[in-house]
Amino acid sequence: MSRSPSLPDRPTLDVDPESTPEEHLDALHDHYGEILEVHEQLQDQLDEVESRREELREEVNRLQRENETLKTASLYLATVEDLPEDGNAVIKQHGNNQEVLTELSPRLAEKLEVGDRVAINDSFSVQRVLSDETDARAQAMEVDESPTVEYDDIGGLDEQLREVREAVEDPLVNPEKFDAVGVEPPSGVLLHGPPGTGKTMLAKAVANQTDATFIKMAGSELVRKFIGEGSRLVRDLFELADQKEPAIIFIDEIDAVAAKRTDSKTSGDAEVQRTMMQLLSEMDGFDERGDVRIIAATNRFDMLDSAILRPGRFDRLIEVPNPVEEARERILEIHAAEMNVAESVDFTDLARDTDGFSGAQLASLTTEAGMFAIRDDRREVRREDFDDAYEKLVAEGDDEEFGASYPSYIQ
Numbered sequence: 351m352s353r354s355p356s357l358p359d360r361p362t363l364d365v366d367p368e369s370t371p372e373e374h375l376d377a378l379h380d381h382y383g384e385i386l387e388v389h390e391q392l393q394d395q396l397d398e399v400e401s402r403r404e405e406l407r408e409e410v411n412r413l414q415r416e417n418e419t420l421k422t423a424s425l426y427l428a429t430v431e432d433l434p435e436d437g438n439a440v441i442k443q444h445g446n447n448q449e450v451l452t453e454l455s456p457r458l459a460e461k462l463e464v465g466d467r468v469a470i471n472d473s474f475s476v477q478r479v480l481s482d483e484t485d486a487r488a489q490a491m492e493v494d495e496s497p498t499v500e501y502d503d504i505g506g507l508d509e510q511l512r513e514v515r516e517a518v519e520d521p522l523v524n525p526e527k528f529d530a531v532g533v534e535p536p537s538g539v540l541l542h543g544p545p546g547t548g549k550t551m552l553a554k555a556v557a558n559q560t561d562a563t564f565i566k567m568a569g570s571e572l573v574r575k576f577i578g579e580g581s582r583l584v585r586d587l588f589e590l591a592d593q594k595e596p597a598i599i600f601i602d603e604i605d606a607v608a609a610k611r612t613d614s615k616t617s618g619d620a621e622v623q624r625t626m627m628q629l630l631s632e633m634d635g636f637d638e639r640g641d642v643r644i645i646a647a648t649n650r651f652d653m654l655d656s657a658i659l660r661p662g663r664f665d666r667l668i669e670v671p672n673p674v675e676e677a678r679e680r681i682l683e684i685h686a687a688e689m690n691v692a693e694s695v696d697f698t699d700l701a702r703d704t705d706g707f708s709g710a711q712l713a714s715l716t717t718e719a720g721m722f723a724i725r726d727d728r729r730e731v732r733r734e735d736f737d738d739a740y741e742k743l744v745a746e747g748d749d750e751e752f753g754a755s756y757p758s759y760i761q
């Protein structure tokens with residue numbers, strides 16, 4: 351830092367009262383010269399101060415920009431593992447599990463506790479403490495204390511329902527049956543089949559029937575939204591189920607975390623691997639769990655790592671296919687049950703004409719038909735509404751929502 355320059359001495363005018371007018375003029379002349387000199391010195395100092403001010407202004411701008419960048423820069427997530435001594439913390443970075451001893455600012459040192467989730471920068475310095483982990487939990491998991499889906503709401507999956515009840519409901523409701531015979535109930539049930547065929551419904555209905563809490567976690571979200579937190583969230587998922595027992599854990603799109611291993615060593619893959627290892631280890635410790643059952647679902651059975659299918663893990667595989675004609679009729683009836691459908695609408699006919707539709711697509715067809723009747727200011731839904739709905743859905747068939755396009759029955 352440069353100090354402010356000292357001011358030059360102020361020139362004084364010394365005139366001898368006895369001096370002649372010429373001498374007086376000379377003195378005034380000299381004085382004027384001295385004043386000019388001081389003026390120049392002051393001007394130089396002023397220039398110097400101006401340029402210093404300019405430098406400082408630039409410095410302030412630079413710091414402001416840096417501050418902005420710091421505020422908006424991406425930070426990594428970590429957990430406080432230990433607080434060994436005043437002002438220091440051992441933190442473990444999520445994703446690569448690297449442990450680092452880092453110095454804390456006095457403000458953070460006061461409030462940080464072991465187990466806190468924190469955001470750290472490139473130099474591992476803790477930038478802020480994140481709100482309670484339950485936030486991530488709440489976002490990553492859907493908890494439904496009392497789901498309302500009933501077995502009767504599910505159309506055409508009688509055999510699948512029987513198997514799910516045997517593998518999930520019986521061990522929860524009649525554990526003594528298994529004890530008496532001396533067999534372990536199946537550990538995990540894996541439902542596999544195309545999208546929208548009722549896999550989630552099956553899991554919710556069995557939770558409803560057994561008065562269990564339904565806890566859903568989507569594998570795709572674990573890898574997309576909660577990067578670096580996957581394995582921790584899987585641990586949390588099982589912990590939460592323990593607290594809420596009886597509980598049914600439903601892992602949707604399990605293929606996202608349990609796909610066949612690839613040779614690639616990218617960190618994303620490593621992270622997914624860790625999440626899967628955590629899931630496997632939770633399942634292996636499953637025997638000691640009380641009333642917690644686990645159901646997973648996938649549309650990509652072919653992609654699953656065989657490790658996940660070993661005995662003691664997902665060892666009950668249940669295929670949930672697209673509904674056959676009879677099932678389609680039942681599903682249409684279920685979804686139209688509350689609707690005012692004209693007598694002329696023949697669901698057997700409609701079921702025949704909707705070959706290849708999933709349960710979810712049939713549900714949309716019914717709702718859309720109802721919308722067409724409303725638009726036409728009618729109180730009853732007619733066959734033509736179903737046809738219009740069909741055409742609309744086929745037109746939207748390329749939409750992501752439905753994935754595959756609708757099969758065509760209107761020529």
Ligand SMILES: Nc1ncnc2c1ncn2[C@@H]1O[C@H](COP(=O)(O)OP(=O)(O)OP(=O)(O)O)[C@@H](O)[C@H]1O
Nearest residue numbers: 503504505545546547548549550551681709710713
């Ligand atoms: N068998 C069915 N009986 C009645 N309704 C069904 C059936 N299958 C699907 N549906 C309807 O489709 C909706 C979506 O079904 P669900 O979420 O259970 O499918 P999913 O197989 O889990 O799909 P995804 O694989 O896309 O998660 C349900 O809420 C229901 O309205």
